[in-house]
Amino acid sequence: MASMREGFNVDIVARVIRKTALNEHLTLPVAAAATFLSCDASGRYLAKIADLVSRFGLNSSFVSEAVTRRAGRIALGLGTVGFLISFNNWLNKWTSNNWTPTKRGEWDWTREIVVVTGGSSGVGASVVQKLLTRNPSTTIVIVDFAPLSWTPPAGSKVHYYQADLSNSDVVRDVCAKIKSEVGHPTVLVNNAGIARGFTVMEGSYADVELTIKTNLLAPFLLVKEFLPDMVEHNHGHIVSVCSMSSVVAPPALVDYSATKNGILSLHEGLQVELLHRHKAPKVRLTNGIFNFIKTPLFKGSTGLPNFTAPLLHVETVSESIVESLYSGYGGTIILPGIMRYISMLRGGPEWMLRLLRNTSNYPIDFRGRQRITETGGLAPNSS
Known part of the structure; x- marks a missing residue:
């Protein structure tokens, strides 16, 4: 909540x-x-x-x-x-959680290796900082295109890898480096995401491709890279940072919303595969479905009543993710909680959901802060 x-x-x-x-x-x-x-x-x-x-x-x-x-x-x-x-x-x-309890001491946060994408700022950075507050000895790997906007505590085991997650070859290479230089991750927080802020008609090929590759393809590939070791040891936790835009797609965020729908399918389908195909019931999965968050991803106000649709603080979101990790159990986080009833409308009257989709008057600037090169990649000084 x-x-x-x-x-x-x-x-x-x-x-x-x-x-x-x-x-x-x-x-x-x-x-x-x-x-x-x-x-x-x-x-x-x-x-x-x-x-x-x-x-x-x-x-x-x-x-x-x-x-x-x-x-x-x-x-x-x-x-x-x-x-x-x-x-x-x-x-x-x-x-x-497949009716499988987590035993006391099963999660040792001095030995776990946590990968957080997009950990240079925003929700990702807050997750990392809260994990370090709970256990300064936790090994954390940050994968981000932008440089760190904060300084890790002295003596902490924080590793930073600069990587353009929209590039599949870069994803493969950085994953190989992490496994060889740090170890096999036991926790993956798929948090990195971009939003370009164009309508379907106005966005360029590069805008659409970068959004889908960064927000959807990269999480798939990261899971493919790190899941085998989790399955082998029947131990791990994958957190997917989803969005209420997967339920209600605002104008100028349709490509972003489509990727979040894909993340939702990844979460749900992977649950079934882990239990029935890979026989790894203790690899936990958490899906966070969040409303608008105060991050650099967008500027402005939602224009919605704060009482019913509050603009979430980064700390509130990161706390919920860290609590899920430390509980030893997966599940679905919906913030604010009232949004679970909006989600239920997917199976309800279509006209009601259409009214909610009429968000064209939101006074929000979704324009992406990343710059695109002539070849369609992220510019080196994007942040």
């Missing part, structure tokens, strides 16, 4: 309701107590409660069998809803 960094929003309200009215650990005992009191033929317990209320100078008229029975039904209804939510979350967790 979105945090207080994003200001007061619907996720905070939902969190409060979940911990109170929809908390089955609170409401079901209340329902049981109310049922017991309303079924007491002698009414002696209700009489004692009414007397206690009167002693505090309060009106005890509400302490009656009818009111108690009604309160019990309400508490039972709320508790049932809360239980179903918890049961659904439980099923989501274990089906996403």
Whole structure:
């Protein structure tokens, strides 16, 4: 859920309701107590409660069998809803992780090797920094075209490889260097991405090709490079940074949205392959579906109410990713949480989703900050 960094929003309200009215650990005992009191033929317990209320100078008229029975039904209804939510979350967790628990000590973050693409700035940099805060001895490999915008702590085991991920040959070469110079990664965070900000008609061949190669082809190739060792040891975690644009594609981000749809398919299909084809149920997969994030990828405001669609802070997103990694389990992260109900509209009334797609008035500048060379690659001084 979105945090207080994003200001007061619907996720905070939902969190409060979940911990109170929809908390089955609170409401079901209340329902049981109310049922017991309303079924007491002698009414002696209700009489004692009414007397206690009167002693505090309060009106005890509400302490009656009818009111108690009604309160019990309400508490039972709320508790049932809360239980179903918890049961659904439980099923989501274990089906996403092939019903295979993570044993204590199975993840040793002093020995894990983490690759983070796009770790020079933004979400990627924040993920790296949070991992180092948790365990300064973690080996981390940053793969990015841009130079580091921050300085790793002295003594940290941070490796940086400059690479244009839109070039398949470069991806192959940098992966070979990582495996030979650092070791076989056990964690891959596919975070790097670009957005050119042109409509389908206006974008050049280079704009479309760079977006698809960087955002979709590179994650596929990185998974191909690092997955075999994870499968061999039945140990690993792959994080895919997806986007709500895979559900609702804004104008001038259609190619970007298409790549995020592809990432979603990669995540879902790989889950099945790992379990049934490769017999590696403990290679965890996490997919992060995030709304707009305050990164250099775009400028401006969404123009949407902050209460229902808050603009996410980098720290909020990176925290959710690191929490998933440290939990030892995979799953789906949706931020802000309200967006899961937007996602459900993919199977709902088409007209409702079409209304949501009418985002042409968003006052956002999606223009990519990367420069393209005459040959269609990224310019050396892109950032």
